[in-house]
């Protein structure tokens with residue numbers, strides 16, 4: 001997701017008309033794989049993924065943060081190998097594992113609307129983990145210009161954006177429901193007028209960032 005976070009940092013500096021070195025944002029790349037980046041003075045100061053993409057948020061099929069003892073517990077009690085435990089945590093966990101239904105958030109939102117409690121639990125676990133990381137990253141920032149939503153879910157799901165951002169008003173994060181609802185894939189501020197912190201939807205463009213980086217490397 002580094003490519004996406006870099007693209008968003010550059011694009012948000014343009015949108016907010018700021019020098020990149022003065023940009024302070026939290027970028028939420030929410031898709032099948034999800035990660036947050038705390039971008040302080042234009043550089044990624046912290047990010048939720050680790051040595052592999054497994055760390056951090058609850059994802060489509062990845063568990064995200066867990067007690068490390070879960071791995072030895074699974075190996076000893078389910079009689080599986082470390083390789084299998086790795087497969088379980090990467091391919092069979094996350095919202096798919098909790099809901100036992102789907103890794104696609106559209107399916108889960110629809111199922112919850114029809115009363116599927118496990119789909120509801122999976123979505124609550126997802127949004128709660130994102131909230132937790134937003135709080136952690138705000139504590140690492142001197143000031144915050146904007147929270148940015150990108151990736152398939154961040155760009156398209158007004159429901160997930162609402163459920164993540166509601167309840168953070170005491171931190172200066174005030175979503176305008178009228179601006180949020182029904183908005184998809186546009187570069188737009190969806191915070192309430194006059195809110196301390198802007199909330200942007202910003203479609204990512206990893207291909208463009210790769211092309212720019214390639215051009216920079218070969219022109220040296």
Ligand code: AMP
Nearest residue numbers: 031032033104105106151152153156157
């Ligand atoms: P990505 O990995 O960034 O391409 O995101 C893909 C994921 O975005 C899909 O698995 C869906 O769960 C989610 N997604 C795409 N469109 C929507 C939507 N309108 N509402 C909810 N989730 C969506």
